[in-house]
């Protein structure tokens with residue numbers, strides 16, 4: 001081989017150039033590398049609530065006998081172990097307030113994935129071609145925005161208020177896209193239905209119905225799917241669970257549902273699940289087969305075990321109790337330290353892990369802003385710049401928001417973090 005050939009440059013595939021997973025990796029890394037910096041950024045769950053005993057007991061039981069134990073340490077199947085899928089479907093039915101038999105969901109439609117993030121990614125891969133469009137709330141889950149970009153598709157924002165994505169704005173956006181010849185490129189509407197990451201908004205019940213109705217009505221040249229991501233469904237601290245978006249589609253053809261055991265139980269197990277319309281099951285399974293031909297088999301059985309013996313539900317109650325206290329600490333600290341700063345407002349969430357804060361428009365919260373520098377270098381507190389959570393063109397994204405998480409820190413640390421953040425803002 002000549003030296004010229006040896007130094008030839010790497011030619012990455014388009015997909016590698018489209019991939020934008022950098023922000024989440026950077027923030028997670030920062031949280032781990034700078035323990036002195038109070039991280040209101042990390043979406044990690046509260047370490048003190050992680051179910052070590054429950055997982056140890058479940059694992060001991062699973063591995064108690066050699067022959068049975070070996071089966072759990074063997075490869076599983078691409079869609080997930082039947083026992084675990086059944087347990088997950090029962091869990092889903094309980095949340096829907098129905099018996100499994102009344103859901104009308106064949107077990108083959110339940111797919112267990114490596115966290116719900118993998119399910120989101122599989123859906124993006126099987127439905128979105130480069131140039132296709134996914135309509136999203138503003139703001140929305142920034143990692144999924146990266147996933148959409150990663151398949152070469154576009155995330156276009158739909159006007160959103162404190163009750164979530166506005167159906168009238170969705171219809172108007174579809175008209176707008178039709179008018180410029182892009183209507184046919186819309187394949188997906190992505191909704192984080194409960195306690196949206198980052199805004200904490202819950203999509204209002206009547207909007208759920210209307211959005212499904214719009215997706216059906218506008219499915220003329222091809223089916224427009226609605227992807228309901230209910231990652232925070234179980235982290236509710238007040239009020240009732242509205243009917244799922246999935247439940248507004250009794251035929252089960254338009255709404256794709258995903259949920260995770262990361263927030264309610266353990267993100268380290270990486271178990272999430274999706275319920276797909278029948279026609280998407282085989283394409284999703286084929287893609288997953290290309291990636292990993294099955295998520296961690298033992299972990300699926302751990303989840304199945306704690307669901308079956310009910311210890312999961314006791315744990316979720318404890319977790320919610322702990323997060324409720326942390327949410328209260330963050331809201332109380334925001335009232336104490338931010339009330340006298342003009343033009344600052346925040347959403348007080350009834351569940352989930354985040355407080356969405358808005359600063360006056362002339363404030364810039366982005367990674368390269370003065371505020372981010374002062375917060376992280378001088379005051380030693382970290383937040384997620386709100387700009388990351390918007391689709392659309394970079395120049396059009398608002399830069400005056402922050403996502404603040406109360407997941408990881410203790411109530412006292414949360415109070416201190418908010419005090420430091422207020423100092424950083426005041427210093428500007």
Ligand SMILES: Cc1ncc(COP(=O)(O)O)c(C=O)c1O
Nearest residue numbers: 115116117141197231260262272
């Ligand atoms: C809205 C939302 N969806 C999905 C996920 C993915 O979580 P996991 O892959 O751990 O299930 C997250 C994680 O933060 C999230 O906030």
